[in-house]
Amino acid sequence: MSQGGGVRRLSSRGGVVPFLLLLALVLLAILPESLTGIDPLSQHARLVLAPPLTSGHPLGCDFLGRDLWSRLVSGSLVSLTVGVSVGILSTVIGGVWGILSGFLGRPWDPVMMRTLEIWYALPEILIATLLMLVLGHGLLAVVVALSIGGWMGVARVLRAETLRLREAVFMDAARSSGVSPLRLVFRHFLPNVMPVVFVMVLFRIPGGILGESTLSFLGLGLAPPQASWGVLVNEGWKALPVSAFMLIWPAAFIVLSLVSFQILADRLGRRFGVGR
């Protein structure tokens, strides 16, 4: 599926704003306690569902009187960690599969690709949900489940890239000058797929964030009191009839990060000629 010229043109100038937004989110996530100064788990009966701008609690408090700002900040760390880890792990799985498939050729390549096609029929969340049965509800479980659920697209792209590079002139040159196979792979091949690998990680990060928040929202992912954007949305959803702000903050963070990652990935993907 190639991204059309229209979508290309759309984001050609819009790379700076999403980058700054993501930078702000990451900074927020890695500076938690010192920034908020409030324990995200401490409860105050007096502050139950305190509205935003209550003194000391700029975003208000949830139904247990926990400070929403500090919960959001610590949840950002969890969600971004899951997103980036899923991006890296699913790219590693898909990369190994795709590159091996491309390099081995017949008879392995058709078998590996057929297996992939079969696996590809199942949606990420379905696979991840089934895997969560065995893995439990920890951070690592969510990362592993979502990565095993969603590596197939990466494998496809990297196989195509491998096939392209295998036939490239510089590879022929290296081969014909008698470079050892190991050196061929590590010195000539890998440095040239790295840009695509990097783009694929970026493509997969929003998938990881969305997957985590969907699982946690359904109650199948991370378990409270651990905060993540998905857990917060789940809690905010339950409180929706009473007040909307508990839902609005994590929702805004999710949408901003997803759109930012999407635009950045599209932009980088175009630069390195990788469509989705």
Next chain:
Amino acid sequence: MRRIVSRLFSSLLLLWAVFTLTFLLTRFAPGNPFSQGRHLPPEVMANLMSVYHLDRPLLVQYLLTLRQTLEGDLGVSYKATGIPVSEILSQTLPVSLSLGFAALCLSLFLGLLGGILIGVGPPALSRTLRWATTLLVGLPSFLLAAVLIDLLALHGGFFPVALWEGWRSAVLPVLALAVAPAGYLARVFAASMEETLESPFYRTAVAKGVGAGRRIFFHLVLPSLNAVLSLLGPLAAAFLTGSFVVETVFAIPGMGRVFVLSVMNRDYPLIMGTTLVYTVFLTVAILVGDLLSEAVDPRVRSV
């Protein structure tokens, strides 16, 4: 014909793989399906385990379950004691199917309309729609559902907040399910049309002076439709994942809700039944999509 047979064969392979995987995952899951929320005397537990063959060796369990499934018997739910899985599925599947079908129609309509407007609409509208579709791709369905419920149900009072009774209760879930895939469809369709715009036959049509309406419909829209048809499989997957969320949010008694609950309850036969039905549904969707796009554009066949 040979292609269809080979596709059917790989569909069967997928079904078997999914069956085996689901079986292993449920059997290796920590905890016990009967020990949730209550303490049973050891004799009762042993009795339950033997009734459901859970005390037999793994391979025996596997073969027993496989034979049972091949005979068309999906077993009995652990949680809703005594109710056959097939009965639960036959009650919930039609709900999910009608929800999914309505959402498919709506998202095809919105997606194609959006794609055409992006492709050949006035520049300002086209630009706005492009931004909108980018935002939609980043809008999870549970958030859209929450916004819809808050604005149109809780505050507006135009539609019911939840449940599945009459057409009014279907409006919000169908919208929540259809909008994000529609955005994706519109993007893909617009991209496909931009490729068609640069094709020689379209330039020929312009040069010949074919009328605008005829040109856009026959020379631009129809040749670009193929990209959309091949998306039927991914779309089905999107509706499936969406149905987990939307049915949970709107408390709709459909299969997505049953699946999520069965995983929470460790109701093995129900997990197996829903997963197998989903797999059949997905492979059929992919097969139909491929056959349709081959029928429209025979060149696809050689790929």
